[in-house]
Structure formats: C-alpha cells, structure tokens
Amino acid sequence: MKIRKAFTLIESGPVVLVTTNDRKKNNVMTISWTMVMDFTPLFAITTGPWNYSFAALRKTKECVISIPTVDMLDKVIGLGTCSGSDTDKFEKFMLTPVKGKNVKAPLIKECLANIECKVIDIVKKHNIVVLEGVAAYFDNSHKEKRTVHAVGDGTFIVDGRKINRKKLMRSKIPAGL
Amino acid sequence: MKIRKAFTLIESGPVVLVTTNDRKKNNVMTISWTMVMDFTPLFAITTGPWNYSFAALRKTKECVISIPTVDMLDKVIGLGTCSGSDTDKFEKFMLTPVKGKNVKAPLIKECLANIECKVIDIVKKHNIVVLEGVAAYFDNSHKEKRTVHAVGDGTFIVDGRKINRKKLMRSKIPAGL
Numbered sequence: 001m002k003i004r005k006a007f008t009l010i011e012s013g014p015v016v017l018v019t020t021n022d023r024k025k026n027n028v029m030t031i032s033w034t035m036v037m038d039f040t041p042l043f044a045i046t047t048g049p050w051n052y053s054f055a056a057l058r059k060t061k062e063c064v065i066s067i068p069t070v071d072m073l074d075k076v077i078g079l080g081t082c083s084g085s086d087t088d089k090f091e092k093f094m095l096t097p098v099k100g101k102n103v104k105a106p107l108i109k110e111c112l113a114n115i116e117c118k119v120i121d122i123v124k125k126h127n128i129v130v131l132e133g134v135a136a137y138f139d140n141s142h143k144e145k146r147t148v149h150a151v152g153d154g155t156f157i158v159d160g161r162k163i164n165r166k167k168l169m170r171s172k173i174p175a176g177l
Numbered sequence: 178m179k180i181r182k183a184f185t186l187i188e189s190g191p192v193v194l195v196t197t198n199d200r201k202k203n204n205v206m207t208i209s210w211t212m213v214m215d216f217t218p219l220f221a222i223t224t225g226p227w228n229y230s231f232a233a234l235r236k237t238k239e240c241v242i243s244i245p246t247v248d249m250l251d252k253v254i255g256l257g258t259c260s261g262s263d264t265d266k267f268e269k270f271m272l273t274p275v276k277g278k279n280v281k282a283p284l285i286k287e288c289l290a291n292i293e294c295k296v297i298d299i300v301k302k303h304n305i306v307v308l309e310g311v312a313a314y315f316d317n318s319h320k321e322k323r324t325v326h327a328v329g330d331g332t333f334i335v336d337g338r339k340i341n342r343k344k345l346m347r348s349k350i351p352a353g354l
Contacts, residue, residue, distance in 0.1 A: 011329035013190010035212035037223045046214045077345045123300055149189035153354040154346035157189050160337025168254045169331035177330040
C-alpha cells in the first residue's frame, strides 16, 4: 500500500494495536486515542508512562500501528487489559510477529493492515506521541474487513455501510487518493 | 448529559462540527482529525491558520463540538468544503444556533450531541488544539443516532452494529460509565 494512503487506515477512528520492540522482546498495546494530523502519514497517539509500551516508544522511537478487524475484538480487549510488564502478549494471544522493513517493532500477521512508524516527537505536557508512517501494508486476502470503534464505556461500534462522496469531496482530497 | 461522559461522544471517531463565535458572527467547520486524550473531557483537534475558524478559536479560546448523524452527511460535507470567510454557513445550511451556558460559540440544534469546550492549549508546532469539555448535551429525541466516520479518501463509514464488552473492559473504564 502506498504510504501516502496510510492515513486512510486510521482516520475513521478504529481501535488499533501498537507494537514495540525494546531490543529484548516484542510488546503490543491496544489504543483508541489516535488522530490523523495531515494528509501526509502523520499521526498522534495519546499515551504515557502509565503504559508499559511507552518506555519502548521513547527509547526506540519506533512502533507499528496494526489495524485489527471485528472478529479479533476479544483478543484486542485482552491485549488492552493486561500488561507487557508481566505478559508475553504475542505468545498469550497467539499473534504472529512479522519483520518490518524500517523498524524493529513487528507487524502483526493477523491484522488487516500495518503501518511502520517513527516517533518524530513527544509532546510531554499532553502525553501526545507524534508518529510518521514510513511503510504501510494492507492484507487484501483478509476476509473480514470491518474494523471496530471504541465508544469508551465498554461498548464498541462495528463498521457499517460505506458511502462514497468522492465527487463532493474532490476539493479537499489530495489528487490520486 | 454528564460532562464526564462527553468523551464517549468522540472516542469512536465520528466526523464532528466545530462551531465558533468571533464576537461578530457564528461559524462552523467540519473536522475528522480529533482525539480523546483522557477519561476526563480532554480532547485534541488538529487545525491551523489554513482554517478560517482557527482565528476565532485562538482569539476566543472557546468552541462547541457538535456531533452530526448520517442523515446530515451532505450538509456536513458542504460545511467542510466552503469557508466562513465568505459564507454564513449557519444560514446557507439552515442550521439553528442555540445559546450555550459557558461559551459564546453556539450549539447546533440539528445535531445529535453538543459539547461546550474551552481551548486550554495550542501546540503550535503540531497545529494541535487541546480542548476541555465544560458542558455536554445529548438529544435523546433525535431519531437517527448513527454517526459517520471519514475514511479520508472521500468515502465514509456509517455506524453499524454495537457490541457490549462492559464486563471484559471493567478494569479499564472509570466507575459509573
């Protein structure tokens, strides 16, 4: 997938997984607090020292954003309710790490899409980590393509119908998307 | 609606409208680049001088985040593809401004929900505006409750099925939500 299209994997607001590798082992966390920041592949996530993954993010300045589908929801919740400090989450949740091209953080084979990212800034005051996508992958062979959106109260919304408004939106969308 | 629940209006990533009042007139813009930053009503939006509303946001330090539903999609796109610099968008799109309690920016009567917000910081380097919700409203009488999520390429995803995982998520959700 062209890296300049990577923001379209995140803009709708799906729950995502963020993988890291601290040079000792792989880890992964679940995050719903994400934001696209530009049509370039620039994203923000809110996280901080309360997440075990944050230390690896800060140290390695790398991660992968993986997009799970609705059939993975209970796994996604499981990943988000235990800690990498005492759990090998890839093993416990039977996720397959796949080597990326530009970062040591692993892609997740079971996910619909993966974006290799570099940490380009951390806004400490607000616990915002600014990421730049450097490579993106979309698994067209993945049968289930619906992602899932956290409401924040323990409920989730599954992707429904798709509506095409490309003509009306032409003035706002970069050419070629 | 309790202000502490306001983040649940945004966390799933719907397209939102942001209203401002620059002490001369009301304005409103469409935004998809939003992020919840805490279980408190703390949100980020990405915007900057390229949006006409940004000057009002910076000057008044106030806005309202309004959540439209899918039946308003073409209006939402219209609002997002013209500028308040030469258009009275409330008039053109027949939106009804409603007086808020804490801010001069108007609520939008036709929307499913509204959140009065104060601008508590602007991270200039990244064009991130940090907002704190101070009052929230949810229109239970609104028949259509499905929101819509921008993919970023001119297509949109409508809310589909809802899944309840409150039990599994209990350890992550503040009490009472």
